[in-house]
Amino acid sequence: MARLDSLPSLEIIQGFKGVIDYFVTRGIPCARRWPRYSKGRMSAPALQAAALFGAIVQAYALLPANVKQELTLEAADQPRSGRDIMVSGVLGHLHEHS
Amino acid sequence: MTWWVETYLLCAQTAASLAVLAETNLADHLFMSWSYLHPTRHPIFTTIRGVLKPCGYKYIWDTPTIVEQDQAGDTTAHRFYLPALTTPSTIWFYLWAPAGPYGLEIQSPLHRADLAALPPHPDYLQWLFNTNMEGWVQTDAPVIWFNDGSPLPGCLQLGSTGTAAVESPTFDTSWAPVCYLTFKHKSVGGGSNTLAIHIWTGIGWALLTTYYLPPHGWTAAGAINFAVYKSAVTKIRFTKYGFSTWYLDTINVDFTP
Numbered sequence: 001m002a003r004l005d006s007l008p009s010l011e012i013i014q015g016f017k018g019v020i021d022y023f024v025t026r027g028i029p030c031a032r033r034w035p036r037y038s039k040g041r042m043s044a045p046a047l048q049a050a051a052l053f054g055a056i057v058q059a060y061a062l063l064p065a066n067v068k069q070e071l072t073l074e075a076a077d078q079p080r081s082g083r084d085i086m087v088s089g090v091l092g093h094l095h096e097h098s
Numbered sequence: 099m100t101w102w103v104e105t106y107l108l109c110a111q112t113a114a115s116l117a118v119l120a121e122t123n124l125a126d127h128l129f130m131s132w133s134y135l136h137p138t139r140h141p142i143f144t145t146i147r148g149v150l151k152p153c154g155y156k157y158i159w160d161t162p163t164i165v166e167q168d169q170a171g172d173t174t175a176h177r178f179y180l181p182a183l184t185t186p187s188t189i190w191f192y193l194w195a196p197a198g199p200y201g202l203e204i205q206s207p208l209h210r211a212d213l214a215a216l217p218p219h220p221d222y223l224q225w226l227f228n229t230n231m232e233g234w235v236q237t238d239a240p241v242i243w244f245n246d247g248s249p250l251p252g253c254l255q256l257g258s259t260g261t262a263a264v265e266s267p268t269f270d271t272s273w274a275p276v277c278y279l280t281f282k283h284k285s286v287g288g289g290s291n292t293l294a295i296h297i298w299t300g301i302g303w304a305l306l307t308t309y310y311l312p313p314h315g316w317t318a319a320g321a322i323n324f325a326v327y328k329s330a331v332t333k334i335r336f337t338k339y340g341f342s343t344w345y346l347d348t349i350n351v352d353f354t355p
Contacts, residue, residue: 007148007149010149010151013146013147022148023147024145024147029148052101052199055101056101056103059103059123060103062103062105063103063105064104064106067206067207067209070208071207074207074208078152078153078154078155079151079153079154080153080154084154086207088154089192089204089205089206089207090101090103090198090199090204090205091198091199091202092198092199092200092202092203092204093142093156093202094156094157094192094205094207094208095137095157095159095192095194095203095205095208096156096157096159097131097158097159098138098158098159098160098161
């Protein structure tokens with residue numbers, strides 16, 4: 001791990017995705033070798049969460065055409081895709097009562 | 099951990115009511131939050147490698163109306179009925195269930211339904227709660243089956259040119275809160291057709307809706323659905339106006355509660 005004076009631009013950070021991991025910890029910009037995870041080292045809750053997330057993402061294929069169209073229209077002016085919006089809803093982060 | 103996604107969503111509007119029929123891949127007991135006003139969109143942000151970036155929007159609802167599905171218990175088919183709505187208006191809604199994967203709600207995407215400014219037909223209203231006979235009508239080509247399975251032939255092809263009509267047998271819809279009519283049709287040939295659907299009021303035919311039928315092929319969704327008003331004894335008539343052959347394949351009237 002190396003401490004940095006400041007983080008590089010987001011384009012550079014994303015360009016090194018998979019090689020160098022830039023991050024901020026306790027307000028200090030840092031860089032390290034891209035962490036490598038193996039399923040054998042993942043805890044049981046982490047594995048369960050990953051399986052759940054995968055199942056939810058794959059469930060996008062089950063949506064009817066009219067709902068997919070609504071999601072596509074909704075995603076037109078934001079970085080998220082229609083599938084991202086659907087996943088956000090299933091996980092309870094899409095709507096909130098004031 | 100409970101979760102679901104919508105696998106089917108149908109909004110059946112009438113002049114002043116809305117019926118929403120949804121299906122989910124897994125069983126749960128759903129609620130609907132709805133409002134005449136579009137919920138506020140609040141931007142949300144995420145931190146990517148220390149940089150704050152906008153990543154989408156969250157809907158903030160101001161005192162929406164919450165209704166529970168008609169069916170009891172956990173089901174995969176969910177029906178919601180909103181009577182006495184203001185028209186013309188747009189209904190914004192989403193379906194949700196408590197106790198999602200991480201203790202939060204399970205939420206559907208935002209949906210909308212536009213209510214047309216059609217005056218309610220007086221005949222529709224006087225049909226309510228006349229009888230309590232249960233039943234269903236279903237067709238499978240080449241015959242129509244009604245209630246006890248008695249066949250009604252001759253509902254397959256409606257002419258090759260001009261106007262042609264076919265009627266269903268009479269059936270009872272009075273006991274259910276709302277009914278759904280589904281039919282599958284196909285135009286054959288280069289011409290387009292217009293389809294009018296009437297319902298029998300007891301003293302005459304009332305127009306339920308009309309559809310434009312493009313030439314060639316089955317309807318995209320395979321079915322068109324809308325609410326059927328309650329009647330002790332009613333029947334449905336399909337009338338085709340146009341210049342190509344039109345086939346009616348299946349009819350399903352579902353008034354299961």
